[in-house]
């Protein structure tokens with residue numbers, strides 16, 4: 196098996212982030228976001244928009260895009276047909292990326308923590324009047340990247356919100372966000388959109404591609420923007436390599452140590468994210484949910500995975516989540532050791548078959 200070059204997954208992360216960012220101005224909500232968009236519009240018209248809202252849901256479904264569309268709509272001076280007009284002074288500033296009343300609170304690097312200093316700087320900005328005289332919008336992406344200190348600092352502005360302030364918190368893992376933060380936000384749970392709707396959107400964007408849209412969407416675990424990002428570069432191949440490695444490990448054809456050595460060359464956070472999704476998919480397939488990815492595995496692997504003990508599989512998922520939280524908290528563990536432990540555990544898991552079988 197070829198080595199996985201580190202740049203592949205890192206590039207993939209950046210590509211996904213670029214896709215999540217606005218490409219057209221004004222940003223229009225994706226077809227699967229219409230209901231949420233209408234509820235925001237209604238709240239805006241009735242002047243009932245909350246001070247803080249959380250857009251929570253899986254990665255790659257366009258939460259950031261939706262946040263940006265809402266920010267544009269809120270800051271635009273003369274919104275037309277429910278979206279930013281694209282012509283006023285505020286829109287000009289937003290197009291240029293220089294609007295003074297929109298602030299992004301993000302980690303300095305993807306996968307790292309949002310520091311308390313950034314939150315403090317933000318709170319200071321929020322204490323001042325909006326420069327364009329309207330709303331002030333803050334987008335936190337992702338909210339789970341705030342550690343306890345940063346979260347506590349932000350909490351104060353959530354408890355005593357300034358006039359005309361809108362905080363939009365984006366979260367891929369809302370359970371990893373401090374409960375006191377969560378409870379002060381109006382929660383918008385954005386589910387994975389329906390396959391049919393996504394395929395209608397995705398297929399025209401795939402002209403010239405060798406991959407079938409259904410296959411691509413399955414590899415992206417149903418997340419439309421992830422699917423689009425997978426189209427470019429060798430991200431699809433990278434994922435297939437990860438899966439091959441896991442199957443080989445399951446058949447004792449490669450050791451956990453050797454596989455960890457290969458995997459540590461890639462971005463660990465991205466690998467962990469993939470592993471989490473893959474095992475989640477496996478657990479669902481194990482109880483009878485359809486999965487193109489699992490159905491395409493070699494028969495021997497399928498048979499082996501069918502016998503996995505569900506409680507053990509769920510414990511493994513919990514372990515992966517805990518590891519992900521550790522990484523998100525800014526801890527900088529030894530990558531090789533972390534992967535070795537996860538892969539050794541996977542080996543142990545495979546030996547724990549369902550007793551009834």
Ligand SMILES: [Zn+2]
Pocket residue numbers: 271272273274279280281282283284285286
């Ligand atoms: Zn405008």
